[in-house]
Amino acid sequence: MNRIVNKLNENKKLLSIYFTAGYPEPDSTVPILENLERSGVDMVEIGLPFSDPLADGPTIQQSSTQALKNGMTTKKLFAQLENIREKVSIPLLLMGYFNPILQFGVEEFCKKCAETGIDGLIIPDLPVEVYHNNYQKIFKKYNLVNVFLITPQTTEERIRYIDSISDGFIYMVSTASTTGAQGSFGNTQKEYFKRISRMQLKTPQIVGFGISNKETFELATRHAAGAIIGSAFVKFVGKNPPGKIGSFINSIH
């Protein structure tokens, strides 16, 4: 069984954390992962830095630019993660744009993920249809869960389609926006969370974008299986050593 699927079966509100590999220091990746697990985080998305992250807001863009300046590459990340499963047991996903994966070779990339102990992928600019027609077989061969995004503008028909080919969780984008903190959620978001919950999808949903603190985490997870914190955490690790990660996580749940 895939670690993500097992984790979702635990029936608790999951806290998932995103951070950019190679930020703030070239070798931050492993210490951050160890501290996240120690702090009780349920799942982690490790960001592959990209030169042109067009779905990301300023915080993640800046971390990506810095990581690339630090010399981070896909190859280096796999090297850093080589023995990660001796140290960390929570589910790990890689999240990144499609071009670096394409250059690495999609099959080679998936194979490396499997060898490393990566459980899933989130590739925002790999369209659902292209995945379905061209890559699903490869992902399944390496037991990788592929996670799709839905937004408040996604039609019901399309959500059903995405649900039908999803096997881990659905990444529910909270608002029509790039990544980054919003402060709080308004009625539009609350209505959207309820609407999706009423659809009774087979795939659990985890909410992302705009989650930055205890309040937004609790609101987001009222109807969903969990929530992802990205930009707020990236800001935190930009200013604090990995050893302090526990205090950030404790402030959320």
Next chain:
Amino acid sequence: MNTYYADKKGYYGAYGGAFIPEMLYPNVEELKKNYISIMQEVSFQKEFQQLLKDYVGRPSPLFYAQRLSEKYQAKIYLKREDLNHTGAHKINNTIGQILLAKRLGKSRIIAETGAGQHGVATATVCALMGMECVVFMGEVDIARQAPNVARMKMLGAEVIPATSGSKTLKDATNEAIRDWINNPEDTFYIIGSVVGPHPYPDMVARFQSVISQEIRFQLKEHENTSKPDYIIACVGGGSNAAGAFFHYLDNKEVKLIAVEAAGKGIDSGESAATSQLGKDGIIHGSRTLLMQTDDGQITEPYSISAGLDYPGVGPQHAHLFKSGRARFLSATDDEAMQAGLELCQLEGIIPAIESAHALAALEKMTFKKEDIVVVNLSGRGDKDLNTYINYFNF
């Protein structure tokens, strides 16, 4: 047939498609479903054609360049897109897209710009239609293209500096896409070239196809044939070339020549010759050839011409290159500047430095005396005076 045009999913051979995050899906899908039917509406065509005629000043002349012809020993014609309102071919596309945006009920227009020509063309049509206009422009480009920034502001546009990444055209494009993600309801994104997710490359090529449509009937008047032997156009993203090639794609007797910017030389590390230096990949939602590192990070191109320094090329051009339908040449900064000056002195026309790259190809080719050669003169050189002055020490 029609193998060089977009298929239903927006592919040209292996290139094209729509590699976009889900947040953009509804907007791109709406456009994809509607663009052809709207463009075919009688009322749309009437308004579009009327504006091209009365506002842009079309048809643009097809000028027989006698002294240039004598020098290169062929019959050389210049398609005078430089005489369009706002000084380049860009306005053909912005007029088309803003009419489409209106019919889709959008009230706010966004655009990216590199040198500022597309930004000016967009700000112009927004003023004409009374629509809100936001143009994203790299911070570095804002500093080196001050007159165009001022033009956009005079025309009522808000110019927002792109401060991420390399702070040039590709980053301005990223910022425009991010704005579109953040404003999914009321905003229409007018892309300036044959790049971006399907249907943009096809839509922009169709709006620019007025160029080849006019070449056909104008050449008939001059030469009693609608087919030239060669069409030469410069390629950055590739919109003027896409427009000049459009009606000739399936007619292989017409040789298509695309000229990229070699910058300081293809192997100098400062170049924008994507067909030579690029590899398959994804940029701004399209699968195409692009300049990138082994790790798949998009690199910054260089050319003296701000309109040609895009790290990718439109997916149709990638296909024309790979299939051999078009021949890709390149011109260095020096070759383009000399060719630009030559046109000034032989024909009394100051070309945009982008278009000067197309002219520089003449020197690299051998013609038969009776060959008919059309060079697409995509823009005028007023905007480039500073660069010309600095280069030649006038």
